[in-house]
Amino acid sequence: MFKYAFIENVPGSSPETYSFVYENDESYSLVTGTSSFEMTEELAKKLDQEGYDLIDLCGDFDDEAVAKLSKSFTGEMGITHADYLPDELVKIEALDSLKEYGIVIVMDGVEVTQKFSLKSEECNTYVRFTKDLDAAKAAAKELVSLGVDFIELCSYFDKEKTQAVIGAIEGKVPVGSCGDLA
Numbered sequence: 001m002f003k004y005a006f007i008e009n010v011p012g013s014s015p016e017t018y019s020f021v022y023e024n025d026e027s028y029s030l031v032t033g034t035s036s037f038e039m040t041e042e043l044a045k046k047l048d049q050e051g052y053d054l055i056d057l058c059g060d061f062d063d064e065a066v067a068k069l070s071k072s073f074t075g076e077m078g079i080t081h082a083d084y085l086p087d088e089l090v091k092i093e094a095l096d097s098l099k100e101y102g103i104v105i106v107m108d109g110v111e112v113t114q115k116f117s118l119k120s121e122e123c124n125t126y127v128r129f130t131k132d133l134d135a136a137k138a139a140a141k142e143l144v145s146l147g148v149d150f151i152e153l154c155s156y157f158d159k160e161k162t163q164a165v166i167g168a169i170e171g172k173v174p175v176g177s178c179g180d181l182a
Helices: 037-047 063-070 085-092 135-147 159-168
Strands: 003-008 019-023 026-032 054-057 078-081 102-107 114-119 124-130 149-153 175-177
Touching: 003 037, 003 175, 019 114, 019 175, 026 037, 026 102, 026 114, 026 124, 026 159, 037 054, 063 078, 063 085, 085 175, 102 135, 124 135, 135 149, 135 159, 159 175
Parallel strands: 003 026, 003 054, 054 078, 102 124, 102 149, 149 175
Antiparallel strands: 019 026, 114 124
16 A cells, blocks of 8 residues: 655644545555644654655755655655746745645545645645546646645656646646656
């Protein structure tokens, strides 16, 4: 079973107060918020010990944070963070609010798009687990219609797939990806 986590930085949150698990026959996925680097580091170590395969971090984390976190792992767990293509970076830096946050994750074992949300005074996160790129594009359109300020994609989304999502939503909100954008 593939074990996956998406960790976002949400002020005032913790895995105990801001998280959910989605599980199917092929995958186990945790989406959660942390409110400090130390809390993220503690959680990442725990997930490594629990045999997680991959952690995707929101765009609030950078290459330096990923490198620092990776040093504490004892297993083979991968870790990456959301990044933005140049045009998308300009768009996200211009935003006044990051409160309404959309996440799209392509995961094995998903047949029909699964919808979850986490809400707090600081951030409302809307997560969509999808089966493939076409379903992900549809999910991104739906998130835009809900009024998200921006969307981040899991590491499934390379540059070409990320651009396909940006095109599907007609560039209406900034889109970042944990995948390779080179």
